[in-house]
Structures are given as structure tokens and as C-alpha cells.
Amino acid sequence: MKVFEQNIINLYFDVGKQWLADLPKLIVQVEATYELLDLKPVENLSYNYVLSGFQGSKAIILKLGLDIDGFKREAAALMALQGFGVVQVLAESNGLLLQMRASPGVSLKSYSPENDDEAINVMANVIKRLHKAPIPHAHTFPHIKDWLAALDKDWSIPAQYLQKAKRLRDNLLKTSAKEILLHGDLHHDNILKNGDDWVVIDPKGVIGEKAYEVAAFIRNPMPELLEQDKHLSIIKHRITRFVEFFELSERRIIDWCFVQAVLTWMWGIEDRCNIDYWERMTKILDKL
Structure with a gap:
């Protein structure tokens, strides 16, 4: 409290x-x-x-x-x-x-890290169902380019990360795949057990491509993921599995992961949070 x-x-x-x-x-x-x-x-x-x-x-x-x-x-x-x-x-x-309310309501976080492969399977099936929803004809959902415009502001983040994030953003937006309605923050705590199925909570509602959606899952749950000695291998394995599930470009997923890490770092600064975890995650993804 x-x-x-x-x-x-x-x-x-x-x-x-x-x-x-x-x-x-x-x-x-x-x-x-x-x-x-x-x-x-x-x-x-x-x-x-x-x-x-x-x-x-x-x-x-x-x-x-x-x-x-x-x-x-x-x-x-x-x-x-x-x-x-x-x-x-x-x-x-x-x-x-x-x-x-979802019942029993346990989140997918309970699967991490011991049952990470099963969590990835759940996530993939959730995305397949979620992304079948059509974009409403009359809507006010933002586009991911609207969120990413924040990268053009001045932030107390090392210049090499900001410059890289902007460069990757511009290329990703220019070469975007089919645009769909995304959850926008689809990590473990936003996927809950409901009977024999899983349901999603707390959508942001944003327009963008499928490859953007998997990034939040790949870098979470934080800080628990970063406390694992094998966190880098976990991240790489998740990327490989999503490439297989959705026939996505590995490079594209990695690039979105990095851009999102910088974006969440900025949001952490705005919210006056402890930004250590976002800084560490950005550095890890930078090496990929």
C-alpha cells in the first residue's frame, strides 16, 4: 500500500x-x-x-x-x-x-522461469486469438508511431541508446508489416488463468504490427528475469520460439525489443520510478 x-x-x-x-x-x-x-x-x-x-x-x-x-x-x-x-x-x-474477474486468476508469471516453454506456448495462442480482432472502423486508438515520437525528446539516457532506438524505430515503421489492433503491453501479469483457458487484461489498445506485441513478454517478468543467471539464454530462446510460431524476422523482434526497452526506460523516468531494471535490460538487448 x-x-x-x-x-x-x-x-x-x-x-x-x-x-x-x-x-x-x-x-x-x-x-x-x-x-x-x-x-x-x-x-x-x-x-x-x-x-x-x-x-x-x-x-x-x-x-x-x-x-x-x-x-x-x-x-x-x-x-x-x-x-x-x-x-x-x-x-x-x-x-x-x-x-x-478471471478465476482462479493466477497469472502466467507463475510459470516463469521453470515452465518457460509452456508460458511461451500460452502466449503464442493468446496472441493468435487476440490478433483476429478487427480494427474498429471508428476508433481513437493511437498508432505505435505516436508512442515512439517520445524518442525525439531530450532524456537523461545515454545518447548512443537514444540514437540507436530512433534509427531502429524509423526503419521498423517504414517497413512495417500488416497493421492490427495490439494489446500494447502483453506481459505475464496481463495473462490470467480463467477456468481451463486464459484471458487477457489491461490492454493499452494501439495500432501496429505483430512483431511489436511479443517484445513485452520477452523482457518480462522484471526484475525476476534479470535475477536469473541464464537471463540472456532465456531471452534468446523466447525470440527463437516466436520466430518459429509466427514466421517473423528474428532481427525485427530483437529491434522492437530494444526500442521498447528504451521507451519503457523513458516512461520510468516520467513516472519517477527506479529505472535500474530498464537500464540493465536496454544494455542486454543492445548486445543482441
Whole structure:
């Protein structure tokens, strides 16, 4: 809870402090409005206050936060991906997202690193289903080029990494394969066990090519992956398997992994996080 509170204050300053102070009252109001029962906060809160509970007999997850636009984008992405392996949205309002809860809800992170091959198989099947979703005709999803425009700003990141990331970005965008609706952050913690199947949570909703999607999985979970003595061989093996699964270019996957590592490093700086892990991952991927 302390980490969550500090994250909110770091991002939103006095507005965040006031939101935290008003949070108990907000939860009571939401409980009454949506007829929710037995709400309990989940473990490992980060930037949103997440609770599990029930709406009648339905097991639900309630997310509350200050990133109102982010919640709207997530709800739009979930609705666009309905029927293709994501959790169901029940309601979305300003700073609130109510959705069905996966059960038992254990994440794919539980497979890493001992059952990494099985985790890769799950991930591949999740992507195959997810990427069948058509891009809605009328949508406001960003393109990955919009995210990657941030590379053109000044950052306290070594110049050789920024320059390389920009060069790779420009080439990757210029030679992009068929564009589809991507999750945008498809790592282990966003893939949950639901009965005998797996479902996806927390989509960003972004337009881009398939090779972009696998990069988040390849570099996660952090910091656990980096604590493995064989982390480099794990990363290489994952890349090889995804090349085989999707008939993708190995070079293209490696390049997207590097670009994304620099991008997440930048986001870590923006969010005032400990950036050590992103810096280490960038250096590892640079060697590939």
C-alpha cells in the first residue's frame, strides 16, 4: 500500500494526496451505485486501486484511479477485443472500470522461469486469438508511431541508446508489416488463468504490427528475469520460439525489443520510478 500511495503522490502531487484521502468515501459510493459486495484490495497495487469482489453472484474486479483518459482507452480496447480472449467490461466511468474477474486468476508469471516453454506456448495462442480482432472502423486508438515520437525528446539516457532506438524505430515503421489492433503491453501479469483457458487484461489498445506485441513478454517478468543467471539464454530462446510460431524476422523482434526497452526506460523516468531494471535490460538487448 505504501508503494501505491507514493506512486500516486509522485505522479499527481497534491491532487493525488487529496484523492487518496477521499478514497474510502469513493469506495462506499461505488459500492452503493453498482451494488458491489465484499470488496477487498488486491496485492501489489501500483498506479490504480484495484479491488476484487462481487456484483450479485458475479465475481468482479473494480479499478479506481486518476488516469481517466487511460481508463477510457482501456475500456475501449477491451470492448474492441471482446470475443477474442479478453475479460468482459461491465461498466466504465470517470476514473472507474468494472469488469468480470478471471478465476482462479493466477497469472502466467507463475510459470516463469521453470515452465518457460509452456508460458511461451500460452502466449503464442493468446496472441493468435487476440490478433483476429478487427480494427474498429471508428476508433481513437493511437498508432505505435505516436508512442515512439517520445524518442525525439531530450532524456537523461545515454545518447548512443537514444540514437540507436530512433534509427531502429524509423526503419521498423517504414517497413512495417500488416497493421492490427495490439494489446500494447502483453506481459505475464496481463495473462490470467480463467477456468481451463486464459484471458487477457489491461490492454493499452494501439495500432501496429505483430512483431511489436511479443517484445513485452520477452523482457518480462522484471526484475525476476534479470535475477536469473541464464537471463540472456532465456531471452534468446523466447525470440527463437516466436520466430518459429509466427514466421517473423528474428532481427525485427530483437529491434522492437530494444526500442521498447528504451521507451519503457523513458516512461520510468516520467513516472519517477527506479529505472535500474530498464537500464540493465536496454544494455542486454543492445548486445543482441
